[in-house]
Amino acid sequence: MIGEAMTHIAFIHGLWLSHASWAPWEKFFVDEGFETSAHTWPGEASAPATARTNADSQAGRGIDDLVNHFGGLLPPRETRPIVIGHSFGGLIAQRLLAEDRVDAAVAISPAPIKGVRSLPFAQLRSALPVLSRRSNRERAVALSRRQFRYGFGNAIDREQSDRLWELWSIPSPGRPLFEVASANRDAASPAFVDTSRPDRGPLLMISAGSDHTVPAATTKAAFALYGDSSASTELHEFKGKGHSLTIDNGWRDVADDVLGWLSAKGYMG
Known part of the structure; x- marks a missing residue:
């Protein structure tokens, strides 16, 4: 609740990352x-x-x-929580906001919602480990070190990408990608988000200029789909x-940007 109780931020990760990968962000915002x-x-x-050995x-x-x-x-809704999501977590964040279940949302490199027709080759290639087999719809799929390097770690050096794969990469369900x-x-489609709502809370979308997966x-x-809404919607890009x-050695730049946006919207810890 703005100006009264401590504001709660819920972090939601995407495919192929553990929830524990948010630990630096949690410490940053708790501080x-x-x-x-x-x-x-x-x-x-x-x-x-454990997640790697229990994919099913x-x-x-x-x-x-x-x-x-x-x-x-x-x-509880009366505490006015905020949600920050990355990749598929960003799609979920948008749905929660549109359904009036949170007060504000940040969608970082979010998985595409219904209505997005852009399909760059890099995005298709990043999804092929799952979409190449129809049976993967009902399975959980892991990324190899090489696949992680292409989909996540292409903008950082190989050593850091491999270290992040070892730390945080886990198998994830294929169904959301097929959906x-x-x-x-x-x-x-469960990927539908009501982008026209004028009475929802503020939304920040963050894009990554060299992102292959999104x-x-x-x-x-x-972001363009929200053009008919009078609600606050902003797009920030990290070239x-x-x-x-959200997990490499530049994560703090993104977290600082999110904190600045929250402060500008009146949300304080």
Whole structure:
């Protein structure tokens, strides 16, 4: 609640990263006076090493499962929580905001919502480890070190990319990718977000200029869908950063930007 109780920030990760990868962000925002949480996805083990050996527990979970899961873990509505999501976490953040379940949202390199038609080659190539096999819709899939390097670590050196893969990479369900891939052909797609709402809270979208998994053009296309809404929507771009922007050694630049935006909107810890 602005100006009264401590503001709660819920962090939501995307495919192929552990919830524990938010630990530096949690410390940063706790030090700024916020309350934070970074919960696991449904079926995700709390430790990355355990998640890697128990992939089947996440298999078959889709976007609606994720929205309901994280929506149910949010603090009470009257505390006016904020959600910060990366990749598929950014799509979930947008749905939670549009459904009036949070007070504000930050979507960092968010997975495309229904209506986004931009499909750069790099994005397609990043998704191929999952989309290349229809059976992966009901499976959990891990990225190899090389695939992680292309999808996440292309804008950092190989040594750092490999270290991040070892620390945080875990298998993730394939279903959300298939749901996004078919969103514009599905009238009831779970990737739909009501972008026209005038009465929702503020939204910050962040694009990464060198991102392969969610190229900047894809984030800009999603931002354009909000053009008919009078609600506050902003787009910030980090040129030269890749999909690892929340976990690599430049994460603090992004966190500082988010903090500045929150402060400008009146949210204080």
